[in-house]
Amino acid sequence: MNQTFDNDNELRSIIYQTTINPNLFDLSNGRVFHVEILRRQISLNENENNNNTKFITTSDVLLIAFHHVAFDRASRSIFFNDLCLAYNTNAISTQDDDESLQYIDHSIHEHLIDMTTSREFWYLQLEGYNLEYPLLLPADRCRLSDGHRSGSASVTQICLDNEISQSFLDYASVHHLTPFQLGLTILYAFLFKLTHGENDLCISCLNANRYRNELQNLIGMFVSTLPYRIQLDSYCSFDDLVQYVREKCLSILEHSHYPLQHILANLHVSQSNISFLETVYDFITISSQSDELSLDGASFKQVSFEQSFEVAKFDFSLTFIYNPLLENNRLSFHLTCTRDLFDEITVINIGRRLEYCFQQLFSSNENTNIIDTCFTSISKIDLILPEETEELEDVIFCRQSHIINEAPASFAQARIWLDERIRFDPDKPQIAIYNMPFVYRLQPDHTLSIEQLRHALHLTVNKHPSLHTSVIFNIEMNQLMQRVITRKDNYTDVLSIIETTYETDEQLNEILHDEKRNPQHFDLAQGLVFRCHIIYYKQISSNHLLSHKDLLIFNFHHALFDFPSMNIFLHDLNQAYTTGQLLYDNNTNLRYLDYAVIEQQMPMAGASMFWLDALHDCKLDQTLSLPFDRYRLSNEHRTGRGTSISFDFGQDLSHNFLLHASSNSISLEYLALATYYVFLF
Structure with missing residues (x-):
């Protein structure tokens, strides 16, 4: 029964429902063709004026x-040509149907072909390839363990200028390529980069498979799905890759008639878990x-399908479309991915990266x-x-008005917090690894007021919420x-100012060692992340002044402080000590809390691709083969005890080091890092 529609939305819905209707056809009874006239719903007055339903109108x-x-x-052009001929002349062909070649004849002939050579060819093509290993595409989620597929698609289409x-066409012509071969080469190069260096690539390509002239005018299913595998050299040029792919395509063409099911059977694998069948290319x-x-x-006039109506038959399907009849946008590509794995925005970004590859x-x-x-x-x-x-x-970076006093930890804080618990025993912390003590001694004939220092420290801690x-x-x-x-x-409990004395260098070294290694000095859960330790020589000063034999230690926990922060801390401490005040706007100033919130929302697609x-291929779990004296036990916690050595470069070596950096426009940091790499090598 023909259906009616009232508007374009209803029409699209009918077309979509027809597309996904599993009962539309019945293979066992040979029902493989469906035709229907969809009529636009018309008003009663229009119906009275036009009650002739024998014709298809412009609105149908x-x-x-x-x-x-x-x-x-x-088969499409064959069908439409014959349909036009039958409608216009009421005749299909002058050729005797009993003598004409039918699809069933092709099917019988196909089973009689000697395929020994093709069987050997395909076996060698896939020898050593892990057929179950999936291509590591940037999917948003993994497939469910039951393998269920929804058929929903995420789609993007890019028209090239x-x-x-x-x-593209000129390059294909100069290098004697078909557009199919050049498009396939680009896809291989793109997948190589998209998978971060995977150089053994196998995907499915669709082949018309009408390898004899007698098959050109037959309606039927001839298309073969074939594995195209290449093992590329990451250092080869694009021109080299083009020639490699061209030769691969030509060699496959001779054996394109060999059925996929035979290829898989020869390799003793089932079709249900073959990875290359999920990445498809067509031109x-x-x-x-x-x-x-x-x-x-x-x-x-053909009615175009909405992208949202597409069904995802594969995980990743790329189709190039070349339309020489158009003045603009002659070349475009259509990327369809399963929504089971890919979000729409992910597919759009993949399409944009492929477009940038073309550019x-x-x-x-x-x-x-x-x-x-x-x-x-x-x-x-x-x-x-x-x-x-x-x-x-x-x-x-600006003040986040919705954030009062609490926010997620920053990525750096999370790394340090986890590191303290993973690499060191969190239940029995014997040594601190993230204490950051800075030790200062007054110059001779200089003094410092303890009372002013206390006041300046309170002002500085007040200004910087990170310190509490x-x-x-x-x-x-x-x-x-x-x-x-x-x-x-x-709040007053989070600023810890300690006063002690020393008499000998040995006592002083013990104090310094304690500041560096004692895990009890800080408590992240309570906000105790900064302390000031005043160390007097022999006795606590009665006049509340520090002299040149006394020491000052500012100690911070690394989760809330880094080395560049020290310059800011000292600047504000000096201003507070000198002027007795520290001006700032607590309502508008950017806080570390704000930074942490903004950091979570920052776009990191480019950074992720870079890293x-x-x-890629870096064995992150493999330790460096250093000349150590013993192995670490599998259940052994780190003690934190270390052995260190230091040395001076000397005047000549220092001069040459600085000269080399300057003459080659290299920063000292990069030159030192390069030297370290050479040493480790």
Whole structure:
């Protein structure tokens, strides 16, 4: 029964429901073809004026559907040509149907072909390949253990501009490539970068498989799905990769008739868990007849499917579309991924990275990172989008009005907090690893007022909430949090000022060692993260002044303090000591809390791509083979005890080191790091 629709939304819904209807066809009874006229609902007055339902009007839709088991893309033009011929002349063909080749004849012939050579070819093609190992694409989630597929798709389509499209076609022509082969090469290079250096790549490609002239005019399912495997050299140029892929395609063409099920059977694997079947490549060239349907002068226009109506048959499917009939956007690509694994925004970003890959290979834009296809390694193709390299510049650091005194811990705080608990025994802490003591002694003939110092310290701690902030794991939220301790929370307890004395160097060294190693000096859960230790020589000063034999230690916990923070601390402490005041706006000043919140929201796509590339194939769990004297026991906790040695470079070596850095425009830090790498090597 023909359906009716009132508007475009209803029409799209009917088309979508037809697309996913599992009862539309019945293979066992040969019902593989469906045709339906969808009529637009008309008003009563219009119906009275037009009650002739024998004709399809301009507001109606002709819906034709096939089951893929009996129909492929090449069958489309054959079907429409015969449909037009039958409608216009009421005849199909002058050829005797009893003598004409039918699909069933092809099927019988296919089983009689000697495929010994092809069997050996495909066995060698996939020899040594891990067929169950999935391609490590940037999915948002893993597939459910039961393997259930929803069929929902995340889709993006990118139209390449005229310059890139023409450059693509020119490159193919000069290098004697088909567009299919060049598109496949680009996909291999792209997947190599997207998977951060995976160089043994195997994907599925669709082949028309009409290998004889007699098959060109048959309606049926001829398309073969075949594994295209390459083992690329990450240092090869794009031109080299092009030739490799071209030769691979030509060799496969000779054996494209060999059925996929035979390939898998020869390898003794089942189709249910084959990874290459989930990554599919196709190339479609639109001909002048592709979308044309004209019945006795009545022309039909194809209705385009909405992207949201697509069904994801594979995890990752890329289709290139070349339409030479268009003036603009002749070349485009269509990326369809399963929503079971990929969010829509992820697929959109993958599409943008592929577009940027095209720009590097075929654009002449000076602002683009142009790849020399002849000499430049494919590893130099950059998938980090230009705007992602500047993503930090768009971040605005400002006071977060909705944050009062509590926020998630920063990434740096979380790393330090976890490190203290993972690498060292959290139940029996014997030694601190993140105490940061800074030791100062007055110059001769200089004095310092203890009373002024105390007041200045209070002012400085007041200004910087980090110096009275607790870090604690919130079990209910399952998150590490930081909280500023305020005056309502016994704020005065978080500033610890200790006074002791020493007489000998040995006693002083013990005090210094204790400041560095004692884990009891700080309590992150209580916000005790800073202490000032005043050490007097022999006795506590009666006049409340520090002399040059006395020492001052400012000690911080690293979770709330780093080395650059010391310059800020000393600047504010000096101002507070000198002027007796420290001006700041507690309502508008940026706090570390605000930074931690903003940090959680920062875009990090580019940074993530960089580090995944940088650390690919790095054996992070493999220790460096240093010449140590003993092995660490599997259940052994770190004691924290260490042995150290220091030495001076000497005047000549120091001069040459500085000269080398200056003459080569290298920072001292980078030169020292390079030297360290050479030493470790």
